[in-house]
Amino acid sequence: MDKLLGLLADGQFHSGEELGEQLGVSRAAVWKKLKAVEELGLALDSVRGKGYRIGSGIELLDHKKIERCIDADVRTQSEVHTCFITDSTNELVSALGPVPAGITRFCLAEHQTKGRGRRGREWSSPFGSTVSLSALWQSGEGTASLEGLSLAVGLGVVKALETLGARALALKWPNDVLWQGKKLCGVLLEVHGDPTGECEVVIGIGINVRLSDEQLASIGQPAVDLFRVCGRTVSRNALAGQLINTLTHLLDGFGQGGFKLFREQWCEYDAFRGKEVTLMASTRSVTGRYMGVDDQGGLLLETASGLHVFNGGEVSLRQS
Numbered sequence: 001m002d003k004l005l006g007l008l009a010d011g012q013f014h015s016g017e018e019l020g021e022q023l024g025v026s027r028a029a030v031w032k033k034l035k036a037v038e039e040l041g042l043a044l045d046s047v048r049g050k051g052y053r054i055g056s057g058i059e060l061l062d063h064k065k066i067e068r069c070i071d072a073d074v075r076t077q078s079e080v081h082t083c084f085i086t087d088s089t090n091e092l093v094s095a096l097g098p099v100p101a102g103i104t105r106f107c108l109a110e111h112q113t114k115g116r117g118r119r120g121r122e123w124s125s126p127f128g129s130t131v132s133l134s135a136l137w138q139s140g141e142g143t144a145s146l147e148g149l150s151l152a153v154g155l156g157v158v159k160a161l162e163t164l165g166a167r168a169l170a171l172k173w174p175n176d177v178l179w180q181g182k183k184l185c186g187v188l189l190e191v192h193g194d195p196t197g198e199c200e201v202v203i204g205i206g207i208n209v210r211l212s213d214e215q216l217a218s219i220g221q222p223a224v225d226l227f228r229v230c231g232r233t234v235s236r237n238a239l240a241g242q243l244i245n246t247l248t249h250l251l252d253g254f255g256q257g258g259f260k261l262f263r264e265q266w267c268e269y270d271a272f273r274g275k276e277v278t279l280m281a282s283t284r285s286v287t288g289r290y291m292g293v294d295d296q297g298g299l300l301l302e303t304a305s306g307l308h309v310f311n312g313g314e315v316s317l318r319q320s
Helices: 002-008 016-023 027-039 063-068 089-095 149-163 213-217 226-230 236-257 263-268
Strands: 044-047 051-054 078-086 104-112 130-139 169-172 176-179 182-193 199-208 276-280 285-293 299-303 306-310 316-319
Touching (some): 002 016, 002 051, 016 027, 016 051, 063 078, 063 236, 078 089, 078 236, 089 130, 104 236, 130 236, 149 169, 149 176, 149 199, 149 236, 263 285, 276 299
Parallel strands (some): 078 104
Antiparallel strands (some): 044 051, 104 130, 130 199, 176 182, 182 199, 276 285, 299 306
């Protein structure tokens, strides 16, 4: 399948005979593989006398191209894996086994079948249309030292996207990247280990790169993709490489100084500061004026009873 998609990725027509010769299979086998391509959700054009094509073309993840986008110093601190389809990159990045000390592992997939968002929601990742990346990072300072990490990661994503031309981005506490109020990227952290000792964090990032109108509408909340933000096609491989660069440096800084090193920058992108908001948890909701975040990434909410601090987890935020 990956070889067939590699042939069709240029957006040009390829005859069934040509595809069969390139793949070393019969015309009947080519037809079955083409049906499987459509089952991935890719729009396949078929024209008699011309053959088959993926209408707008597609850029597949290419490990070598990603490596070329990674800074030399980052290569010595990272381990990068790409795959075709997986249940979840968050699960895959841990399933590959122990990570050497001082190394951050990154995993990317063309498509996730069971991608997860916050609060148990499904994260949609249509084939070849997003960047689904997970990082496995180790810390010796305990889980308590990781407060505010999801906010810092969101800031890192914004910086990577700006390097590739995105503008007018905003951050929604605790971990969404927005553009004009629409969701462009989500971050999910899973922490395991000792509250005061060795621990590891799986950082899952999903960025909409280029989705159809129908795919965006199916997400279930206002959403946007990088193509619409930048007004042009952005290379998924360049984006993956830039994310790895930015996150590697960010995690190094966070390990030394925590979220307070990033708080001032994060506040520059804060989507809701000074606005009336409602915080929703599983059993209650609280409304007040959103006053930003503290040095640990806790949300500051001014209510009739005073100023209160709320931490992440299963708490969500919306404008009142």
